[in-house]
Amino acid sequence: MDPITLSRWQFGLTTVYHFLFVPLTLGLSWFVAFLQTRYYQTRDETFRKMAKFWGKLFLINFAIGVVTGIVQEFQFGMNWSEYSRYVGDIFGAPLAVEALLAFFMESTFLGVWIFGEGKVPEKVHLAAIWLAAIGSNLSALWILLANGWMQHPVGYVINEVTDRAELVNFFALVGNPKGWLFFWHTIAAGLTTASFLMLGVSAYHLARKQNVDLFKRSFQMAAIVGLIASTLVFFGGHTNGQYMYETQPMKFSAIEAHWETSQPAAFSILTIGDLSGKQEVWSIRMPAVLSFLACNNFNCEVRGVNDIQAEYESTYGPGDYVPLMVVTYWTFRFMMVVGFLMMLISFLFLLATRGRYENAKWMKRVPLVIALPYIANMSGWILTEMGRQPWIVQGLLTVEKAVSPNLTTVDLLISLIGYTVVYGSLAVAMFYLMRKFAVAGPDAAMHESVDAAPASVGSQD
Amino acid sequence: MSYEFLQTLWFILIAVLWIGFHFLEGFDFGVGMLLPFLGKKDEERRAIINTIGSVWDGNEVWLLTAGGATFAAFPHWYATMFSGFYLALFLLLVGLIIRGVAFEYRSKDANPRWRNLFDWMIAVGSFLAALLLGAAFANLARGVPINADMMYTGNLFTLLNPYGLLGGLTTVVIFLLHGANFLGLKLEGELRERVNGFAKRLWIAASLLYIALGVFTYAAGFWARGIVNPGIVPITAVIVLLLTGFFLNRKMEGWAFIMTALNIVLTQVTFFSMTFPNVMISSTNPAWSLTIYNASSSQYTLTVMSIVALIFVPIVLAYQGWTYYMFRKRISTDKKSLVY
Known part of the structure; x- marks a missing residue:
């Protein structure tokens, strides 16, 4: 390693x-x-x-x-x-x-x-x-x-x-x-x-x-x-x-497994990706909910991972900008x-x-x-x-x-x-x-430790 | 405020943080190391711990603040030193971790084996921390391999040279003596007598080691490599250390403690003036040394941090000093008055 x-x-x-x-x-x-x-x-x-x-x-x-x-x-x-x-x-x-x-x-x-x-x-x-x-x-x-x-x-x-x-x-x-x-x-x-x-x-x-x-x-x-x-x-x-x-935005879309830019965007309830984790295989989605989460509006555009990846590549150079x-x-x-x-x-x-x-x-x-x-x-x-x-x-x-x-x-x-x-x-x-x-419980908390009583008989107040 | 002035100011501030840390945590490391040897019965050990119980955590924050201040004011110093001394610092951290937890946990179970185990964690943790700090500072005075990119090129064994080891050992024994002097001030009765006996013997070892370290420093030419000559400061440090014995023999514990405190402070002053304006001397090529000029933050950051420090350092000093005043009484081994 x-x-x-x-x-x-x-x-x-x-x-x-x-x-x-x-x-x-x-x-x-x-x-x-x-x-x-x-x-x-x-x-x-x-x-x-x-x-x-x-x-x-x-x-x-x-x-x-x-x-x-x-x-x-x-x-x-x-x-x-x-x-x-x-x-x-x-x-x-x-x-x-x-x-x-x-x-x-x-x-x-x-x-x-x-x-x-x-x-x-x-x-x-x-x-x-x-x-x-x-x-x-x-x-x-x-x-x-x-x-x-x-x-x-x-x-x-x-x-x-x-x-x-x-x-x-x-x-x-x-x-x-x-x-x-x-x-x-x-x-x-x-x-x-x-x-x-x-x-x-x-x-x-x-x-x-x-x-x-x-x-x-x-x-x-x-x-x-x-x-x-x-x-x-x-x-x-x-x-x-x-x-x-x-x-x-990349983190946001990665959290949602939101690959493609869409308007309105659906919220994923369950998405299964392929083994590389880079592609969606199957998903259940709630329409428009992701748009609401992103901007309190059921009809706004939410950019997808692929778009943002392309944008980052042109800004920062080649590389993988998608989190795990x-x-x-x-x-x-x-x-x-x-x-x-x-x-x-x-x-x-x-x-x-x-x-x-x-x-x-x-x-x-x-x-x-x-x-x-x-x-x-x-x-x-x-x-x-x-x-x-x-x-x-x-x-x-x-x-x-x-x-x-x-x-x-x-x-x-x-x-x-x-x-x-x-x-x-x-x-x-x-x-x-x-x-x-x-x-x-609380009585023990009043003393130095729970089981200390026998050790300190006589001096206990 | 000019950039150069700010860089010097922050060098001095960080030196002050290290001085404060060595003075304060010096005695609580010493107390920690003495604990299993000095305390025979459980109440005695508890009394010994209680002398520093309310303050050790606050003392340790001086180290954290020194670290944070170095990061903010001299990022290259922080980066090179912390990554360079990697394994040494890892062991230092382990020491601080086991010691800190043990203070809190040792009394929370009455089983004597549990308590003994945690008492030894306090002692070993304090020892490790003191030894490694001493070795680290000695190596900073000696110089460590640093290349043109401010990167440390040695390893753990580079630090374990005779001078580094002597520095570590001396620090351990000085802290032991300082801790014993502190306990002499804070304990009473039989324990107070016992600790006086410990202190007298430690004083002999501390004096011998300290003088040996001084001679080594001078003979090897680690002396005054910067632009400041420490002058009579180190000589004064030796004198106050020798005077400690005089006060110990007369059972003047307050004066003995002041003497070891002065010794520690003057040692640190010597160290920082020996190296200034270098912060890490390169043994590979002196031109590659880190200095307050090439390792520092921008002028803006230093200005902001100066304002913050100017406001808050006095406040912190005031309330920390106040807690020592609040807890100034001697600690007895009488079970009723002990806080667990």
Whole structure:
């Protein structure tokens, strides 16, 4: 295998892995901050327990998100040095700002929150979790602005002498609609992920009649937020799709397996391609729906992959500008179907909370819903990154030209295998702890660890 | 602001970030490495971890910010160094990963084997990170093979030369001493006594290694290859390191800590003034070295980033300093007061 393929696999694996943990951090931080605020206002002990319990799960998840994030910042230079040279003038800025504005805030105040209870004034302790939540979500904004630039470069010129992209308008970079649409979509997805975790874990305990009051409150809260957030995800995604149609028409049409330009354009419900993935064999389509998705109008023209390929060849020279369609097509459908399912489920749960749902037989099955947002999150990122291929920066630089030229296959095999082993082991430890603390419930979360009681008899308060 | 001024300013800013990182994470790497040796009982280990528990993550952000700032201000420096030191950085990352997770996970299960495993991950991770950082900086001072296209042409073994290894080892021992001095400030009772004994022995090793590194640097001609002469800075660094022993013997932990902190800061100042205006010296041909002039971003980017830094760096310094003030009390091993 050549270094480019291995570097791509490594970037894909480490990024998708990192993003397994990020959405929950983003979303759950708001819940914990809110719950602690409610305790501060009402002095209701249940709110304190809720903040502690969900806070514990938040921290177990947070640890892995942080350490895998360091890899993200380093690997642009490590594996994609030519990319770093080409765009450093622009891409480096949001990354540096992210560290300075967001990471410092997030890590410093989370430290205060974990270790400060009883040591710093209560108001300060409460402010700390809010600042940590804001810091986390701010970091998402800056990295998404950076990613938004790769999808839709703005505010730059190409320096003819050095053949590098140079920043000429920082405000265009910061105001890039692509980045803000990603941010909207991602923040809402984070809240959805946290809601579904809370729904699943709460249902587990309700089905067993444990801490009924606490988990009913959690369930209700998660159902409301879940419904609102998953709806926002949908509208964010839809707006994003329309902006994509304008700025990355190839990605848009590849997602739809839309080969030929047509007006109005039909939406594919199921398309089977041939083995090369380059040609349609058979499909079922809904007339005119794709036109609506692209421009809110059932009669607009949607350009096909073949046309755009021809246009790109005349602009950028010969080459294959079509992303791997089997991936873009199916990840989009996974994401969308699961997204709708989550809207529906949270709506039904919300209806159910008006009755005596905690005794319902189906409560036992509810924990399965925890998996849904993860499927959607993964599909979404794979879609948006694979859909940009062969470009690393849309229209400016291809992935092939971006890789570090000095790396050998051996270097990459060592790091790829190394990351896989380390990340795999961490996932096992994390899953074990998450499950243990989720199952043990809120009383255990008040102590250092679930099973610590025997070791500390006598000194227990 | 002229382009040249901005390039120099960003060189200084990045140097400040590295200085801050070495000073802060220096002691928490040291604490991490000392953990399994110094802490015998579980409460002791927890107390040791709690001395840095609330701050290590914030300290590590100095590294991330140094990386991000290098990317933004000197993309070629970032690209050449990070791709060139590929496997070394990979190991550094592994060290940081296992260490960071272990801080959070070690107490979440009461099984002694679980805890011991994670405690060792903290120690090994801290060791790997300190060793590789030291080796990387030594190699930057020494010069690494770089061709006319700013591409690193060596491999991992190029970095494992005697000077690089000595730099790595010295960094490890200096950080151990710095960490022991920090623990002397933060612990109480029997642990405080024990750490004082550790520190005295570490001080001898640190002094010997540090002087050896200095002599090597001078003898091999890695000295003052740029336009700035570090002058008395490195000599002061040696003096404060020697003074550490004096304060340790009198149990003046605060002063001992200030001395190792000064030593680390002055070492970094020496390093950056030795190389300026080079950022990566080419051992293949000095003309192919990366400098602040040929590696930097455009004037516009540097201007924007200067404004951002001017506003936010003071704010960050203020709140990070405030957290150290908030958690200034000593940590006891009394179970009731320990945060897990």
